[in-house]
Amino acid sequence: MASEPIAGEELNLEFRLGLTPVRRVLRRVKERVIEAALFLAAAASVLVTLGIVGALVYESSTFFAHVSIIEFLTGTQWTPLTADARFGVLPLVSGTLVTTAVALAVAIPVGTICAVWLSEYASHRIREVVKPALELLTAVPTVVFGYFALLFVTPLLQRVIPNLPGFNMLSAGLVIGVMVIPYVTSLSEEAMRAVPLALREGAYALGATRIQVAWRVVFPAALSGISASYILTVSRALGETMIVAIAAGMQAKLTLNPTEPAATITAFIVQVSLGDLIHGSIGYQSIFAAGLVLLLMTLGLNILGFLIQRRYREAY
Amino acid sequence: MLAAAHPRRRRWLDAAFLLLGAALIVLSLGTLAALLLDLLRDGLSRLSLEFLTSFPSRKPDQAGVKSAIVGTCAVMFVTAVTALPLGVASGIYLEEYARKNWRTAIIEINIANLAGVPSIIWGLMALGLLVYALGLKRSILTAGLTLGLLVLPIVIVATREAIRAIPQGIREGAYALGASRWQTVRHHVLPYSMSGILTGAIIAMSRAIGETAPLITIGALTYIAFLPPSPVTPSPPFVSLSWLDSPFTVLPIQMFNWVSRPDPRFHANAAAAGVVLMSITLSMNALAILLRYRSRRVIRW
Numbered sequence: 001m002a003s004e005p006i007a008g009e010e011l012n013l014e015f016r017l018g019l020t021p022v023r024r025v026l027r028r029v030k031e032r033v034i035e036a037a038l039f040l041a042a043a044a045s046v047l048v049t050l051g052i053v054g055a056l057v058y059e060s061s062t063f064f065a066h067v068s069i070i071e072f073l074t075g076t077q078w079t080p081l082t083a084d085a086r087f088g089v090l091p092l093v094s095g096t097l098v099t100t101a102v103a104l105a106v107a108i109p110v111g112t113i114c115a116v117w118l119s120e121y122a123s124h125r126i127r128e129v130v131k132p133a134l135e136l137l138t139a140v141p142t143v144v145f146g147y148f149a150l151l152f153v154t155p156l157l158q159r160v161i162p163n164l165p166g167f168n169m170l171s172a173g174l175v176i177g178v179m180v181i182p183y184v185t186s187l188s189e190e191a192m193r194a195v196p197l198a199l200r201e202g203a204y205a206l207g208a209t210r211i212q213v214a215w216r217v218v219f220p221a222a223l224s225g226i227s228a229s230y231i232l233t234v235s236r237a238l239g240e241t242m243i244v245a246i247a248a249g250m251q252a253k254l255t256l257n258p259t260e261p262a263a264t265i266t267a268f269i270v271q272v273s274l275g276d277l278i279h280g281s282i283g284y285q286s287i288f289a290a291g292l293v294l295l296l297m298t299l300g301l302n303i304l305g306f307l308i309q310r311r312y313r314e315a316y
Numbered sequence: 317m318l319a320a321a322h323p324r325r326r327r328w329l330d331a332a333f334l335l336l337g338a339a340l341i342v343l344s345l346g347t348l349a350a351l352l353l354d355l356l357r358d359g360l361s362r363l364s365l366e367f368l369t370s371f372p373s374r375k376p377d378q379a380g381v382k383s384a385i386v387g388t389c390a391v392m393f394v395t396a397v398t399a400l401p402l403g404v405a406s407g408i409y410l411e412e413y414a415r416k417n418w419r420t421a422i423i424e425i426n427i428a429n430l431a432g433v434p435s436i437i438w439g440l441m442a443l444g445l446l447v448y449a450l451g452l453k454r455s456i457l458t459a460g461l462t463l464g465l466l467v468l469p470i471v472i473v474a475t476r477e478a479i480r481a482i483p484q485g486i487r488e489g490a491y492a493l494g495a496s497r498w499q500t501v502r503h504h505v506l507p508y509s510m511s512g513i514l515t516g517a518i519i520a521m522s523r524a525i526g527e528t529a530p531l532i533t534i535g536a537l538t539y540i541a542f543l544p545p546s547p548v549t550p551s552p553p554f555v556s557l558s559w560l561d562s563p564f565t566v567l568p569i570q571m572f573n574w575v576s577r578p579d580p581r582f583h584a585n586a587a588a589a590g591v592v593l594m595s596i597t598l599s600m601n602a603l604a605i606l607l608r609y610r611s612r613r614v615i616r617w
């Protein structure tokens with residue numbers, strides 16, 4: 001927070017600057033107007049949030065006037081666009097969770113090891129090169145990752161798993177995993193480097209090796225920051241859209257097998273948006289209901305992250 | 317508690333981890349390299365001046381990305397005009413003006429949460445609010461506003477970090493000479509944090525250029541064989557804003573359209589569009605890295 005000029009001092013200065021009373025008032029009015037304008041800009045982001053929540057809740061509420069919440073949450077079939085429409089969201093949720101789980105199985109171990117390595121093993125010069133290079137992964141548009149998953153990773157996987165279908169959650173999940181590695185690595189590495197040197201020196205003085213210092217001293221000490229990076233990663237993977245829409249298929253299917261094709265919440269929204277949908281139809285409203293589920297999942301994660309940070313924050 | 321393994325075993329473990337970490341980093345960067353090479357291998361044969369200056373077509377070897385490039389430029393212009401002033405102003409307010417009270421706390425928590433909202437949700441917001449409630453239709457204006465709001469948190473966070481790096485003494489010096497708060501911000505805080513803000517702005521724009529999902533949701537068309545009306549007109553007032561209402565396509569959507577077709581000849585087009593897209597985002601990111609690196613070397617407080 002900025003230090004501010006003390007009101008009396010400011011007056012005194014204006015007087016000594018030789019400002020005439022009119023200019024003094026003008027100056028004060030100008031300051032007020034600017035401050036108000038800046039405040040409005042900052043407050044606009046709150047309006048945006050209200051807009052997001054409002055749009056989702058409003059459209060979903062008309063959806064839930066037609067579909068019971070019980071059916072929505074427990075139904076195992078999702079066919080909102082067919083004549084015999086069923087509105088059970090579980091297949092979409094399972095698709096979302098499976099791709100996310102595959103992604104995390106890649107990103108958490110790889111990202112964490114890379115972070116420990118960069119923070120505890122790498123020299124300053126290597127770190128300065130590797131970190132920005134890894135962050136370039138976040139500069140790749142997701143549609144390009146989708147292309148890569150469908151036309152490079154899937155054919156590669158098909159050599160190992162012979163009956164793998166052209167669309168499958170495994171390849172999409174793996175590519176999402178690679179995409180989110182930098183989220184784990186950057187934030188975790190920063191958290192670990194913030195651990196004071198004295199802790200490491202203490203451990204070394206007791207005869208610990210570098211790997212022991214890294215995993216038993218630095219890693220636990222930085223756990224609150226590291227878990228924050230994990231939570232961000234999970235929420236990125238849950239909300240990833242283009243990779244799954246391109247590579248995982250668009251058929252809603254209740255399965256936990258990653259080698260099968262299945263639609264995620266996001267892929268379903270894309271599928272519906274690509275068609276010509278009538279404004280106000282049940283299909284149109286269903287994407288808002290699905291989106292609301294996704295928003296609640298990521299919001300829940302954010303709150304969880306906030307609580308973890310608060311509970312386990314180690315201050316040195 | 318530290319395990320009392322044999323010293324030789326401990327040293328061996330240490331060396332093994334050193335290798336493992338290096339291998340995983342090489343693997344991650346190798347994946348990025350494989351992606352780039354794959355894209356180049358598939359797309360280079362289609363990449364030509366003709367590809368850049370042709371409209372999309374049903375015939376794969378005549379299709380191009382002209383309307384997509386123009387659409388991307390138009391949408392990015394609106395995005396920048398939306399996100400940059402709003403984001404920088406918010407950042408200034410939160411760092412230089414805001415008092416520690418509940419109003420500020422709400423805004424800060426809100427921005428942190430907005431940064432975590434999946435991009436497709438922004439698309440739903442735009443569909444329900446901008447397209448239908450405000451009646452902006454599926455236009456360049458809607459797309460630009462959507463992406464502008466989506467990257468707003470990035471700009472705000474970057475602005476705040478850049479401003480926070482300026483030592484307090486600079487502000488106190490300005491106040492001591494009788495500068496008002498705005499004068500201090502305008503003549504000292506902003507100029508000194510400009511390179512940091514610029515870096516954030518570039519990162520934000522490069523994120524917006526590659527963003528696909530929210531634009532699909534608001535119904536960007538994939539087959540656009542015309543350009544939006546020109547912003548410059550021959551008769552007074554010489555400037556026309558009718559292009560804002562025009563339907564559009566952008567590079568990532570054109571690429572998505574081609575990659576999701578079964579005919580593999582369109583996949584080459586997708587790869588070529590991907591090469592164009594990647595050269596834009598990668599050079600923007602390189603520029604940002606360069607800027608950050610230079611400002612860190614030049615400025616020493």
